[in-house]
Amino acid sequence: MELVTIILSGILIASATYLILSKSVLRIIIGISILSHGVHLMILTMGQLKRGNVPVLDDSVSTYTDPLPQALILTAIVISFALTSFSLILLLRNYKELGTDNTEDMKGVPHGD
């Protein structure tokens, strides 16, 4: 299973890279979202998968899944949500001000031109 998830996260990150390199801001933001999915999956895999029980204390259970990656990912999900929302609003505002969502057209135009 770990082999599969590592490869899957590699594919996710590769696709994210491809999207981030494109010209459309929306695609870049989608890329960032996918990137965070790939990274979450990778972190989770590093704690090994499907070993032991759900990490909630229970007297009848002796082994638990590694809780640390889960804690890390929980933080990461929230942060990446903040990032995604901020980028989206930035895109929106950008489009309203500049009239484009193409990064090529956004190159620093001298003020006053």
Added chain:
Amino acid sequence: MTFIHIAIFLPVIAAIAIAIIYRYVKDVHLGWFVLPVPAVIAAYLFSLIPTVSTDGPIHQNLNLMPRIGMNFDVYIDGLGLLFAILISGIGALVVLYSIGYLSKEEKLGNFYVYLLIFMTAMLGIVLNDNVLMLYFFWELTSISSFLLIAFWYTKDKSIYGAQKSMLITFFGGFMMLGGFIVLYIITGTFSIREMIGNVDLIIDSNLAPFAVVLILLGAFTKSAQFPFYIWLPDAMEAPTPVSAYLHSATMVKAGLYLVARFTPVFAFSELWVWIILLGGLITLVWASFNAIKQDDLKGVLAFSTVSQLGLIMSLLGVGALAVATGANEEIFTVAVVAAVFHIINHATFKGSLFMVAGILDHETGTRSIRKLGGLLTLMPISFTMTLVTALSMAGIPPFNGFLSKELFLEAMFEISHANFSALADWSVLFPILGIVGSIFTFVYSLKLIHGVFFGDRSYDTPKEPHEAPALLLISPIILSALVIIFGLFPNILSGTIIDPAAMSILGTDTALNTQISHWHGFNNPALWATVAIIVIGGVMYIFRNSWMFIYDYHKEHFTLNYLYDQGLLYSQLGSKKATDGVMTGFFRDYMVYIFGFFVLFSIITTFFTGLPITFDDFADVGIQDMVLVIIILISLAIIMMTRSRMVSIIMLGAIGFSMALFFAFFRAPDLALTQLSIETVTTTLFLVCFYHLPKKSKHEETIKFKFTNFIISVGVGAVVILFGLSAYSNRLFESISQFHIENVYELAAGGNMVNVILVDFRGYDTLMETLVFGIAGIGIYALMKAKVKGKDDNNEEHA
């Protein structure tokens, strides 16, 4: 920390006080507050003369950074003391002169602060045994020199001159540091005395020639030797007190100091002797030749300074022979004595000449020799001073310049006796160069006297000429008096200052007992050389109009200045081009660099270290897992291919929800819940944005563009997979998870381990996370509400 350390830093400490006084005291000229500083230091250093000349060098160490060998190791021997007295003594005179020269309206605060910084830097160079500290102070002099040249920073010429001097001297200083490091590699020490002690190691080392060349680059740039002299004439844009002080008497002599200081280290090297000897003589001839054509008084003096520095440099070259062939070779120790003596003499007569040039500028409003003339009766005191000092410079008895010039010529004749390298075979060359340089020196000295004070009184000076006020005259009068005193009684210097300095250059403890005399008998070739110089020089000056045309052959395109200007221009254009080529301003290009280098360096690193991967210890793959994997892959493929934004947003949502299911399968219920709710909100947000975005957008992406992106993304993916597998198969240490699992109840009284880690074990992380969340929220709010200037109407419509 001893009194000597404090004395060296006294100017900088005073600079702080000066900056404060400048702000509050407006009625008194700031220079009066500065004057005591160099005066006190000079008095203190004078009091050290007997100690140093009888008991030997003073040595006081102050550890700064002993781990890397950078200590403020004060070492006062004859050579250092000589320079230190020049620095503080001339410094006091220059400050006095500047009080008359600069009016209270100038930015005096800046001027004196820079000047005081310079004093500390210069004292630090010469009273110091540690080469790292020497380098530090060396660059500090370059910086203060830069600031002082650019004192009138509204003038383009000042800026140009300041930049030129900075670039050239910094280049040299940096090379010098390289030389020091090479010496450190050879000897394992940063102390000059220990290097002298380990001179055998340096003689045996293959690296020695590098050290020689690098250190000489430092000395030649600082002391304005050919071909690096070009910065000094442009440095004349500085106020005249600065020119007299930095660019004639002290800073430009730092290169000479460096050469003198390292003579015991490098005297064995043929390269060292040849470069110094020939470099110095070529500088002497070339600069004195160019001095004649200058029209600006300070231009003449600048080239004159360059040529005189060349003269001293060549003398140090001969002096190295004394060390190389045994210090008892008296004929070569004469050269060292001459070098030290001429350093003193040059400081006196050139300092005075610069001050007179400043007086002429001040009182007539021009420095052009063509516009000046016939000032003899109007400015008699200035005339007398010019006469004395210029004749001293020309080498006319009985002034001090005559004595050292004669010693110089003598030294040049003595080279024929040298049993070193091929010097004896070329021995005819050196006296000839020396005499030719002296003839030119004689000619421009005459030009200074005759062109300014004799001839027809010219009336096109901007100001009505009159004698300068006493304040301006005191300093040059003192220096001119010294010219006469040293000329008549040279031996008041020889035992007290010259001998200890010459002994430290030679690296010997045996007393020299130098006696400088005016008359050496008719058999002395130097005497006849002096006669020849006066006769030929006089004739050349009288018939100057018939040979001045040769200067016209010197084409604009073949000057070193042209080379410098073009070099500077093209290096600027080149770097701008290179920068523009890399820094395109496009987001995507920078991402390509980042990802590209990520892949590149990962590959290089794994190539050298290897990447061990073992395929075992994997959990089973269930049907439901494969279904999720396939859903994610399909969604990804659709996102890649579709042109519709709506579809890609929905597919992104599909990936997100699949991730939530993954979390559920992998026994992470908290993650699954969070992911589900967050994904819902994110998708909603995307859809809201979609509503506001244009239906179609034009992103024409060429095949090449897509292909580059594809290659890079595949590279990134491959690196991630390889590193992920490697990290998974190699657990270098036990995870902290077990600690969390075991102590979740004992320490935190909680059952849900993930929650306990978040709010208890790693509580601060979570706190910061909320901070990030808050900042993002504020950012979003600001982005929605903020108005861009001038676009308010537009915004209202959209909102």
